[in-house]
Amino acid sequence: MNNLNDSLPDLMRRATDDLEPESNDLVERGIQRGVTLRRRRTAMLGLSGAGAVLATAGIIVGGTHLFAGSTxxxxxxxxxxxxxxxxxxxxxxxxxxxxxxxxxxxxxxxxxxxxxxxxxxxxxxxxxxxxxxxxxxxxxxxxxxxxxxxxxxxxxxxxxxxxxxxxxxxxxxxxxxxxxxxxxxxxxxxxxxxxxxxxxxxxxxxxxxxxxxxxxxxxxxxxxxxxxxxxxxxxxxxxxxxxxxxNSDQWVYPPAVTGLDEAGLPPNGKPTVPLEQTQQQLKSVLPRGLQFTRPETWGGGTNGFNGASYVVNDGKGAARVDALVQYETKPVTKCTGEGPQHCKVRSDGSVIGWSKNEPSYGDERQAINGVLANRVEIHYPDGRMISMTSYNGPSEKNDKHTRAKPMFSTDQLFAMAGKPGWKFPGTGTK
Incomplete structure (x- = not known):
């Protein structure tokens, strides 16, 4: 994981591998959020299957920060x-x-x-x-x-x-x-x-x-x-x-940002969780009888988030399913009109968001590959966050869809995301 020494433009140029014309979250938010969302960019690029681009990388594709825009x-x-x-x-x-x-x-x-x-x-x-x-x-x-x-x-x-x-x-x-x-x-x-x-x-x-x-x-x-x-x-x-x-001496710089972790965010002091545990938990919450292939993990260690995925097949077509867990720097407590298409504050104070049949592309490539996603997020009052995504193909991009709709509905994803076995990782630092 790179720290704030990373080049801001380098992060942007490397993190836009999957650029789309309407991809405001991918580009415009990335430009606006800058250094302080390094960890979250890292997490989300993993979800898009491009985790090698920043070994750090990942940017805001159905991201965990989308409820909390800057003013x-x-x-x-x-x-x-x-x-x-x-x-x-x-x-x-x-x-x-x-x-x-x-x-x-x-x-x-x-x-x-x-x-x-x-x-x-x-x-x-x-x-x-x-x-x-x-x-x-x-x-x-x-x-x-x-x-x-x-x-x-x-x-x-x-x-x-x-x-x-x-x-x-x-x-x-x-x-x-x-x-x-x-x-x-x-x-x-x-x-x-x-x-x-x-x-x-x-x-x-x-x-x-x-x-x-x-x-x-x-x-x-x-x-x-x-x-x-x-x-x-x-x-x-x-x-x-x-x-x-x-080089001008007219610039007046803001006060120093101190006490940041390697991702450029305040450390949360929560313990780390092995990536293997997240991968095993994802497999355990998925229905029995599926064929599991192409396991993948990203994050882990002091990154502050764990991501895991499988390509699963129920005999009707291969489909990728992702999970990402972390403690958020600032707990999400309300719907702000950003993030997934739908949002609701539950009686226990948690905030949930979900999108159905979300296209992977916003241009003619969508008609070629036809990949759709069902996506859910749960933001707990104590800062825990889990996001799960189900696709109707073996990857979010660059592969054609294998089935008409994502394998799992948002209701099924919420049920799996709400299982008690998930462990939420922190940075392990204070």
Whole structure:
């Protein structure tokens, strides 16, 4: 499991292997949630069968966090007249802002104002917005030079410092002051299979890690939104321009996020649970007489979650079934309009969510593979969470369906998820 030293853009680019056009939870939420949902992204990418992509990875496919969205800061209305940034620096330029973080108060609105002031002059700015999430501040502006709209996003956080280029692809350098600058240009956000992104989205990224834990990440896309069709061949801003913006001494960073675990979340101190126990429990709650193949687990140890799956067959077609258990950082206590299609608060205070016949794709690929899912979640008042998913094929994606509907109904999934034998893992740390 990687920690907060991981590259935010690297996590996004590697975690979008299964990008879909309407996949707001996959892309937009991933961008917004940033570092603090590392553990939950890890868990959910395992559910999509892509656990090797971040050995850390997994992002929000029917995810456990979907009931608890962040509240955005008020949007700054209307584009302002931006100032031209100071002379651009390249990734090899040792010139950096002061190594000491500012003591001034900050807010996401201020982050947005700083971004808008540092953007090159002569560009139309629209759709400004900002938000915060557990110490991570984000700001977004859509730019247009008359040749197509281009979203630029900045994320700033103060956390555990990264001191080297390990695990960062593209161009990376440790600068004389000990900061690490990392960049790549015009890359598909589905880097290992760009043909799987019908929207043709590319991004250019620059980020700077400072020895005191400050981290700034800048993303620029060749579209006004990473989940819609591209509006230009490449992102509007270059690595050189983004580097100049990142190096500015005008940024005011939020206070340090302390006491985080390896996943970038507050440790819960709950004991870990062996993955084998979760796998065995999944098998024990499934009906007898099934053929079990392709067992899989993910998470475990100090990750704070356990995932397990089987491909089962009742003689009418192979079908995958998943289970994921964990203690949530903040217990879910109410329905918020996010997450699965349906939600209800039960008399015991637990919150349940469920979706029926949920398609795996939102475009023409759905007609080709036809995979559907029934999904349930139970969020207990003490923070325990269990999610179970049943498909009508041997995998969520990349395989054709083998039966008309998922093998198990939501009622059956709730019955299995509610069995008393489930053990809920924590990080094992305090």
């Amino acid at each position: 955005p800061e008020p949007t700054v209305a209307g584009p302002s007249a931006p100032a031209t940034p100071s002379a651009p620096a390249t990734p090899s330029d040792p010139a950096t802002p002061s190594a000491e973080p500012s003591a001034k108060a900050t807010s996401p609105a201020q982050t947005l104002a700083t971004l808008r002031a540092l953007l090159p002059s002569g560009l139309n700015q629209s759709a400004p917005r900002s938000e915060k999430d557990n110490g991570l501040f984000s700001a977004h502006v859509v730019l247009d030079d008359g040749k197509g709209a281009s979203l630029v996003t900045v994320k700033i956080v103060t956390t555990k410092p990264n001191r080297d280029c390990a695990g960062l692809h593209g161009t990376c350098q440790v600068r004389p002051d000990g900061s690490v600058i990392h960049s790549y240009a015009n890359e598909s956000i589905v880097p290992f299979a760009p043909e799987r992104d019908p929207n043709g989205i590319r991004n250019t990224v620059v980020e700077v890690f400072y020895p005191d834990g400050r981290l700034i990440s800048l993303y620029n896309y060749n579209s006004p939104n990473p989940i819609v069709a591209h509006t230009r061949t490449n992102p509007l801003l270059t690595v050189k321009q983004l580097t100049a913006i990142a």
